[in-house]
Amino acid sequence: MDLVQTLVLALIQGLTEFLPISSAAHLILVPELTDWADQGLSFDVATHLGSLVAVMLYFRRELYAMSAAWLDSVRGRGLSPDARLAWAVLFGTLPAALAGWLLHDLIATHLRSAQVIAVTTIVFALLLGYADWRGKRTRHERSIGWKDVLLIGIAQAFALIPGTSRSGVTITAGLLLGLTRQAAARYSFLLSIPIIALAGGFETLNLLQAPPTEVDWGAIMLGAVVAGISAYLCIHFFLKLLARIGMLPFVVYRLLLGGFLVFLFW
Known part of the structure; x- marks a missing residue:
């Protein structure tokens, strides 16, 4: 990988991991549109690690409070709002983790195409726009219950389907359930921590x-550094x-991108 490819792909990973525009879609499409060689699994693992470190640093105070409260709840000392949020993050990870384990080969084999990305980019843009328009936006993330x-x-x-966007679809669901924009985004970002860690662990395995292959360290x-810095700044300014x-703006971007992909690949 040359310097330009490294910087572009790392920036794309860092910025799109937390914006509701799908990092997987962009990382699939950019090499396809530029004829770049595949960046390799080790590079993907490194940039995901950078994004993971960024979100954990940004929410370090919340994570400390949630961890302490969660330990207290395990010891039978009551269920505080921070403990409920910690449990919500852990249990909210299970459906995606289970689906990823069961459907990984199917998704990797049949769904990583420009046509699929075009459809999901447009469909989930419309859903995001509808949720933002119709959502009541009255609830905080610590009000999340088990149904939510x-x-x-x-x-x-x-979000395992390329083009959907993990942050986009979880923010959409949060808005439809009445969370404020910031609450939906914060819960989405906290929810990203275990799922990025699990995905990174799976990729590492x-x-x-x-x-063995030659590694460009x-x-x-x-x-990893560029993805981490860009992800941190993205979270900060997005919130x-x-x-x-x-x-x-993200709905419009997704619709334009989806339309461009339909024109280019259909």
Whole structure:
């Protein structure tokens, strides 16, 4: 990988992991449109690790409070709002983790195409726009109950289909359930931590089982750092601007991208 490819792919991973526009779609499409060679599994693992470190650093205070409250709940000391949120993140991860384990080969073999990405990009753009328009936007993330956890967790499982967007579909579900934009985004980002860690662990296992290949450690380290910095800045500014801009810019972007893909590949 040359420097330009490394920087572009790392920036795309860092920015699109948390914006509701699908990182998987962009990482599939950019090499296809540029004729770049596949970046390799080790680079994917490194950039996901960078994104994971970024979200954990950004929410470090919340994670500390949630972890302490969760341990107290396990010891039978009551279920505080922070403990409920921690349990909501853990249980909300299960549907996507189970679906990823059962359907990984099917998705990797049959759904990683530009045509699928075009359809999911458009369909889930319309759903996001509808949720932002119709959602009541009155609830905080610490008000999430078990029904909400189940529905948002099931929604996250749909993000295994390229083009859906993990953050996009979970924010959509949160908005439909009455969460504010910021609450839906914060819960979505917290929910990303275990799922990115699980996906990274799965990719690492595949990497360890694959035949040894030459590793470009410079590109891997640079990719991880760039993805991490861009992901951190993306989370910060997205949450800051969300109340003002809403979801409309991302809906419009997805519709334009989907239309472009339909024109290009159909």
